[in-house]
Amino acid sequence: MAGLRQTPLTCSGHTRPVVDLSFSDITPFGYFLISACKDGKPMLRQGDTGDWIGTFEGHKGAVWGATLNRDATRAATGAADFTAKVWDAEKGDELHSFSHKHIVKSVDFSQDGKTLLTGSNEKILRIFDLEKPEAEPRQFLGHTSNIKAVRFNKDCNQVWSVSDDKTLRVWDVNNCKEVHSIEMPSAPGSLELTSDGSIFTATYGNFTVFYNAENFEKIKEIKAPAPVNTASLHPSKNFFVCGGVDFKMYKFDYFTGAEIESFKGHFGPVHCVCFSPDGELYASGSEDGTLRLWQTTVGTTYGLWKCVAPDIDSGDSNSSTINASGAQTTGTATEAVKVES
Structure with a gap:
């Protein structure tokens, strides 16, 4: 198959920049993909084809974060209307709406889907109990600027966050205390946990950096030709993809740091990228208002x-x-x- 051209599937429908993407796990019905967009209308799609399934309607502002629980029965979104919402992903109905005092930038479900983590421009992380939605959330205080992304670790006893204050922080879920902080040279752009829970991936400037999720040590960092906003490590951990301001998608060898290939398909900066749960494709979202699906092996x-x-x-x-x-x-x-x- 040498010399074949990478031809992404272009999934249209959004009218403004696509800023966040998330896949479900593989379910009996395949796997699914949700997109967050500044048009305020997060969309659910079939993950392997990009076919549109439905749109979650209810936010009154740009949607900055979106995620699915493992079996794709629930969706969560965070938006500029100062709310995080939980949806029935099968029917499209809004189930819960959690008020914040500023823009909600990132959301993440725990592994069991019973709690929701949010990060906002209030500089606060919150965990909501979805079995007791009326209860006050747990709060994590310490960031000094807007929170860009938040993630549970594999065991859900810690949460990770990155912020415009140029730090990556780790928090204990039980006591809501910070347990570790990593200073970064510039504001990080994204945060991802591998499916096996062993490595956190973050980006800043031209670099993609990888951290051990157990001891928080930096494993390595790899430089791209242009500033990158987002990166995703393949489930095999043999290579990763990243994208940023030059409209390109790059693939790098994880071990050597060598650039394997690059493709230009978007017509604007790339804001988000993630691999499908089977690793056969990756999805990217851009300022151009589209999300695209790319083959891992052309x-x-x-x-x-x-x-x-x-x-x-x-x-x-x-x-x-x-x-x-x-x-x-x-x-x-x-x-x-x-x-x-």
Whole structure:
């Protein structure tokens, strides 16, 4: 499959920048993808194809954060209307709305889906008990500027946060105290935990940096050609992808730091990226108002990407591809079908 061109699936429907993305785990119905957008209308899609399923309507401002619980039965969003909302992801109904005193930038479910973590421009982290939504949330105080992203660790006994105050902080869930703080050279842009819970990935400036989730030690940092806003480590931990201000998606070898490949598909800065739970694709969101799905291994048959090997016996050096509508085309690159919502 050498020389095949990366052709992302372009998922339209949003009207303003896409600023956050999150996949569910693999469920009996496949896996799902939620997008947060400044148009105030977070969208749910089938994860492997990008097909639109529904839009969560109720926020009165830009939506900055969005996530799904593990089995994709619940969604959570954080917005500029100073609320975090929890939704029935199967019916689209709003279940809870939690008021804040400033913009909610990031949300995350615990592993069991029973609690919701939020980070806001109040410089406060909160954990809400979804089984007792009327109860006062636990609060974590210490950041001195806007919180950009928050995540539970694997055991949900700690939470991690990054902020415009140029720190990454770790907090104890039980006593709401800070247990560790990491100073960064510039404000971090993103925060992600690997599926096995062993590594936290963050970005700042031109760098993607990796931390051991157990002892908080820096494992390594790798420099990109341009400032990056977001990065995601593949489930295999062999490579990672990142994107930023130059509109490109980069893939780097995790061990050597060597750039493997880069692709330009967006028409604006890349704000968010994450790998699917099976690692077969990654999704990116951009200032251009689209989210795009990219193949991890270009040329494989997966989702809406169809690739058939060349007919060697007939001497045909081109590969034949069949798109989702059944129409057959010919070319040396895998062709993708644009997903309209």
